[in-house]
Amino acid sequence: MPKILVIEDEAAIRRVLVKILSEENDTYQVEEAEDGVEGLEKIKNDDFDLIFCDIKMPKMDGVDVLEATKKIKPEIPIVMISGHGDLDTAVNTMRLGAFDYISKPPDLNRLLNTVRIALDTKVLVVENKMLKKKVSKNYEMIGESAAISHIKDMIEKVAQTDARVLITGPNGTGKELVAHWLHQKSDRSKGNLVEVNCAAIPSELIESELFGHVKGAFTSAVKDRAGKFETANGGTIFLDEIGDMSLSAQAKVLRALQENKIQRVGNDKDIKVNVRVVAATNKDLKKEIAEGRFREDLYHRLAVILIQVPALNDRREDIPLLIDYFSEKISLEHGTAKKSFSNKAIKQLQEYDWTGNIRELRNVVERLIILGEKEISENDVKMFASK
Numbered sequence: 001m002p003k004i005l006v007i008e009d010e011a012a013i014r015r016v017l018v019k020i021l022s023e024e025n026d027t028y029q030v031e032e033a034e035d036g037v038e039g040l041e042k043i044k045n046d047d048f049d050l051i052f053c054d055i056k057m058p059k060m061d062g063v064d065v066l067e068a069t070k071k072i073k074p075e076i077p078i079v080m081i082s083g084h085g086d087l088d089t090a091v092n093t094m095r096l097g098a099f100d101y102i103s104k105p106p107d108l109n110r111l112l113n114t115v116r117i118a119l120d121t122k123v124l125v126v127e128n129k130m131l132k133k134k135v136s137k138n139y140e141m142i143g144e145s146a147a148i149s150h151i152k153d154m155i156e157k158v159a160q161t162d163a164r165v166l167i168t169g170p171n172g173t174g175k176e177l178v179a180h181w182l183h184q185k186s187d188r189s190k191g192n193l194v195e196v197n198c199a200a201i202p203s204e205l206i207e208s209e210l211f212g213h214v215k216g217a218f219t220s221a222v223k224d225r226a227g228k229f230e231t232a233n234g235g236t237i238f239l240d241e242i243g244d245m246s247l248s249a250q251a252k253v254l255r256a257l258q259e260n261k262i263q264r265v266g267n268d269k270d271i272k273v274n275v276r277v278v279a280a281t282n283k284d285l286k287k288e289i290a291e292g293r294f295r296e297d298l299y300h301r302l303a304v305i306l307i308q309v310p311a312l313n314d315r316r317e318d319i320p321l322l323i324d325y326f327s328e329k330i331s332l333e334h335g336t337a338k339k340s341f342s343n344k345a346i347k348q349l350q351e352y353d354w355t356g357n358i359r360e361l362r363n364v365v366e367r368l369i370i371l372g373e374k375e376i377s378e379n380d381v382k383m384f385a386s387k
Contacts, residue, residue: 002049002119003029007039007065008081009057013104017052017081020111028115036060043069043076050118052102054081055089063093070097075125077118081106139180142325143318147310151178158305159185164257166302167280169309172359175280178307179238182278191235194228198249199241206249208265211256217266229262229273236276242302243283243294253277254298277302312354312361319350322358326365339369344378349385 004021008014014032021030031046033039037059043051051069055062066078077099082090090101099118102111141152158165159182167175176195183193201209208217212227228237239245245253256262257277261270279302288294312319323341331338341349345368354360364385372380 001027001029003031003047004050004052004115005031005033005039005042005046005048007033007036007051007053007057007062009035009054013054013081013106017106017111020106020108021115036062036065040065040068043073048076049122050115051076051078052081053078055086055093056083063089063096066093066096066098075122077122079114079118139177139184140325141174141177141181142321143315144321145310145315145318147315148318151307151309152181154305154307155181155185158182160187162276163304164276164302165278165305165307166285166299167278167307167309168285169280169282170311170357171282172357173309173311174358175282175309176238176240178309179236179240179278179280183236183238183276186236186276188235188276192232193236193238194232195238195240196228197240199244203246203249206246207252210249211252211262211264213265214267217264221266224264227262227264229256229275230271232275233273234275236278239277239279241281242279243281243285243288247293247295250295250298254295254301257298257301312357316350319361320346322361323349323365326362327369330362330366330369334369336369339372339374339376341368341376342378345376345381348378348381352385 006014006017006021008017011034014034018030018032021028031042031048033042036053036057039051039053040060042048043065053062053065062080066080069076069078074097078097080090080093080098080101081104082101083104087103090098090103093101099121100114102114141148143149155178165178165182167178169175179195180193183189196210198206208221208225208227210227210229212225212230213221214224215221239253252262256273256275260273260275262273263270285294285299285303289296289299323346327341328338349361349364356363367384368376368380371384
């Protein structure tokens with residue numbers, strides 16, 4: 001049952017609102033508060049689906065209630081109630097996060113329409129939050145080893161800043177997980193995380209992919225197209241395998257980092273961008289610099305914070321946790337019951353040389369789940385997990 005709070009110091013207006021809401025739909029549960037202080041106390045101690053709040057009230061005005069509520073329960077839509085002289089303030093509250101405003105005396109149709117739209121919006125916001133949580137589970141960082149604990153601590157310290165991060169480590173170690181965690185724990189999480197695999201894009205197309213192009217810039221440019229930097233504006237761009245980027249593209253990325261501006265291919269007009277850059281590579285960039293394949297000035301721009309992701313062979317104590325995680329995840333994907341692994345099977349897998357790191361371990365676990373017995377045994381490992 002949707003719960004609505006009416007915060008209004010004028011008793012007559014408050015009674016009208018409560019009566020309209022209660023009589024229109026008996027599935028609404030309506031509570032009331034005489035002033036902002038009482039209203040905020042109820043908001044802190046209870047869960048509401050919608051709030052109506054007067055602007056001018058004793059003790060605490062509506063603008064203060066709005067700002068305080070948005071800090072503690074930002075998902076609740078708040079409709080401001082404005083007198084004739086409060087209209088300018090009511091409009092300004094929209095910039096502070098108010099859902100809408102209604103004038104006194106309230107128009108019945110306008111009021112009820114606002115309620116329906118606001119409650120529908122609240123449902124969508126909550127569903128979207130739940131969906132984001134589900135998506136984030138795809139990027140869980142599994143492990144309790146000292147190396148992984150250090151990385152998690154680093155992320156907690158760095159995520160809330162806009163510092164650029166360079167993630168290094170062998171292929172298959174989960175560098176993209178670090179990038180996702182950095183984005184999801186940052187203030188930019190409401191914006192896009194745009195991933196670019198620099199190794200997968202031909203060198204002649206990388207600049208267009210990153211910075212966009214205008215119609216006619218090259219043969220296949222049949223229309224204007226925004227690049228990844230523009231798409232990531234307000235969010236994060238993850239440049240994976242940046243060690244494979246061409247020198248000409250590196251120069252343009254360097255300019256984007258220095259000036260927060262880009263230019264689409266075929267156009268000299270500057271476009272401002274506000275993007276956090278997270279990069280990753282499996283290469284030794286200092287060696288690449290020495291051999292003339294990577295710009296030293298770009299390296300120093302990117303490597304404000306360095307995070308080294310260890311090889312799986314260097315964190316074998318995490319393998320039992322990873323096996324359990326992959327076993328549950330893969331069983332759900334296949335629609336089968338989760339299979340357990342015997343202690344001997346786990347011990348044998350811990351002794352393997354994991355050249356493909358976590359990616360290889362996942363493949364082996366999936367193979368064992370498909371081909372092995374109800375409990376994966378040491379013999380199953382010998383038969384189906386051999387290199």
